[in-house]
Amino acid sequence: MKNCFKEGMISPEFIANSIAHHQVKTTIGAHQIFLGQVRADLIDSKEVVAIEYTAHEEMANKAFHVIREAAFEKFDLVCMHIYHSLGVVKTGEICLFVFVSSKHRKDVQLAIEFIVEEIKKKVPVFGKELFEDDSFVWKENN
Amino acid sequence: MMASVHYFGMISEKLHKQTELIEIDNSMDSIDLKAFFNSLYPELKSTVYTIAVNQEVMKVAPKGMHISEIALLPPFAGG
Numbered sequence: 195m196k197n198c199f200k201e202g203m204i205s206p207e208f209i210a211n212s213i214a215h216h217q218v219k220t221t222i223g224a225h226q227i228f229l230g231q232v233r234a235d236l237i238d239s240k241e242v243v244a245i246e247y248t249a250h251e252e253m254a255n256k257a258f259h260v261i262r263e264a265a266f267e268k269f270d271l272v273c274m275h276i277y278h279s280l281g282v283v284k285t286g287e288i289c290l291f292v293f294v295s296s297k298h299r300k301d302v303q304l305a306i307e308f309i310v311e312e313i314k315k316k317v318p319v320f321g322k323e324l325f326e327d328d329s330f331v332w333k334e335n336n
Numbered sequence: 337m338m339a340s341v342h343y344f345g346m347i348s349e350k351l352h353k354q355t356e357l358i359e360i361d362n363s364m365d366s367i368d369l370k371a372f373f374n375s376l377y378p379e380l381k382s383t384v385y386t387i388a389v390n391q392e393v394m395k396v397a398p399k400g401m402h403i404s405e406i407a408l409l410p411p412f413a414g415g
Contacts, residue, residue, distance in 0.1 A: 247414075318412055
């Protein structure tokens with residue numbers, strides 16, 4: 195089972211390198227990327243400064259695998275990558291990187307929407323929104 | 337049988353523990369897992385969570401099921 199987690203933020207350099215690695219795959223005609231970024235929400239007048247992510251890692255990696263299989267089944271994809279952060283990710287930093295590639299744009303546009311929604315609903319990842327004064331609230335996906 | 341029980345996120349925070357071993361007797365009847373844990377830890381009654389047995393989400397563990405791992409999962413926040 196592939197490990198989709200990375201400790202800390204997903205760096206812009208890592209994302210750029212991932213794109214560069216696909217230049218040799220010349221059957222691809224379209225990429226679509228989703229980047230989740232930690233937002234500085236205001237909650238009860240306090241600003242979020244970071245999110246600390248934890249997960250049931252084994253279950254989560256299985257869930258990522260199931261989502262990946264479903265996406266390949268539903269859409270005509272050439273390749274697909276998912277990376278999610280664990281640990282503390284500061285506001286403005288990237289915590290989710292989904293990268294899908296296909297021959298044509300329609301498949302990747304529909305696939306990215308499907309994959310991101312499935313991740314939010316089905317992957318056991320938990321988030322603690324941290325404030326500057328060391329207090330926190332637990333984040334919950336809508 | 338002894339099951340390894342894992343607590344995550346706000347549940348782990350509420351119970352002040354991440355894991356423990358709990359004796360589960362599944363020989364007599366199916367087990368309503370939510371009722372079992374809410375009775376064991378009344379502070380969970382006001383908490384939203386799902387339960388996974390052997391990494392499969394389920395509400396009731398059927399009679400005789402081999403239970404090696406139970407996870408209490410609060411609302412997801414990935415992405």
